[in-house]
Amino acid sequence: MNPATNLESLKQHEITGAVAVSTGKGGLPRVTVATAHSRTELYLHGAHVTAFQKNGEPPLLFMSTASHFAADKPIRGGIPICFPWFGARTGAPAHGFARLMEWHLAATSVLPDGRVSVRLRLLDNSGLAAQFPGKVEYTVTAGETLTLELHVVNTSGEHLAFEECLHTYFAVGDIAAVSVRGLKGVSYLDKVGEPATRTETESTIKFSSEVDRVYLDTVQPVIIEDAKLKRTIRVEKFHSKSTVVWNPWIAKAKAMPDFGDDEYHRMVCVESGNVAQNQMALTAGASSTLKVVLSSQLG
Numbered sequence: 395m396n397p398a399t400n401l402e403s404l405k406q407h408e409i410t411g412a413v414a415v416s417t418g419k420g421g422l423p424r425v426t427v428a429t430a431h432s433r434t435e436l437y438l439h440g441a442h443v444t445a446f447q448k449n450g451e452p453p454l455l456f457m458s459t460a461s462h463f464a465a466d467k468p469i470r471g472g473i474p475i476c477f478p479w480f481g482a483r484t485g486a487p488a489h490g491f492a493r494l495m496e497w498h499l500a501a502t503s504v505l506p507d508g509r510v511s512v513r514l515r516l517l518d519n520s521g522l523a524a525q526f527p528g529k530v531e532y533t534v535t536a537g538e539t540l541t542l543e544l545h546v547v548n549t550s551g552e553h554l555a556f557e558e559c560l561h562t563y564f565a566v567g568d569i570a571a572v573s574v575r576g577l578k579g580v581s582y583l584d585k586v587g588e589p590a591t592r593t594e595t596e597s598t599i600k601f602s603s604e605v606d607r608v609y610l611d612t613v614q615p616v617i618i619e620d621a622k623l624k625r626t627i628r629v630e631k632f633h634s635k636s637t638v639v640w641n642p643w644i645a646k647a648k649a650m651p652d653f654g655d656d657e658y659h660r661m662v663c664v665e666s667g668n669v670a671q672n673q674m675a676l677t678a679g680a681s682s683t684l685k686v687v688l689s690s691q692l693g
């Protein structure tokens with residue numbers, strides 16, 4: 395379908411004053427959501443939330459100024475959906491194919507409490523997605539908070555295993571003034587240098603070099619304290635046993651063409667999902683919903 399026709403058909407989901415559909419960067423279809431408390435932006439490409447900002451607050455999400463906006467590349471920043479695998483895979487895209495597919499805009503609605511909900515579906519009509527024997531939907535609900543729900547139904551007649559992770563990039567004033575709380579005592583896979591399994595000994599994690607840790611068997615909320623912006627961010631998750639904490643620091647930042655060399659100062663990833671030993675396993679006909687609620691306050 396050509397972009398103009400596509401856009402016209404997408405506009406059926408617009409809601410005056412709440413949901414608008416337009417052509418975004420790279421000519422990709424973009425949905426913007428306005429509520430009494432916030433503004434959200436998402437692209438159908440990857441069902442990728444690229445912006446969430448509460449009225450009177452700085453943007454909650456980091457977006458790289460060098461990000462691609464192209465059908466064959468992931469967007470750098472916001473909330474990439476890593477699915478149905480996490481990390482590298484020989485001969486296949488890192489973090490799965492979901493963030494490279496154009497998702498179908500299934501429905502939009504204004505809820506009785508004034509929040510606005512956008513529901514998207516991963517169509518199994520092409521490429522690697524056609525090989526995934528499940529129905530996948532993603533619902534983004536915006537208001538004072540941002541709620542993300544990744545819903546998977548095992549429509550195959552057999553056991554279905556997959557990984558899933560909402561790879562959220564948070565905007566911070568200065569990574570040197572950031573601390574992450576809620577992971578003390580949790581075992582993690584340390585992916586920096588020689589891979590190793592360690593246990594978190596700190597009640598607050600601080601950043602002075604590359605950090606790339608997959609915390610396992612943890613269901614607790616994680617708090618991001620940003621002393622520069624004087625903001626506290628809460629990452630609450632449901633049906634998620636894994637939390638990933640990542641900052642690329644200097645060398646990795648330089649090595650990513652879609653990430654500014656100095657952008658590591660202004661972001662931290664706290665990602666919520668089910669990866670590695672926490673991967674999902676659905677029996678025939680079973681379903682799961684990974685849910686994340688992002689909230690913040692200044693002062």
Ligand code: TA6
Binds near residue numbers: 585665
């Ligand atoms: O979540 C951390 C991580 O797995 C890092 O190892 C790094 O690869 C990051 O994801 C970004 O991956 P991407 O494929 O988006 O460049």
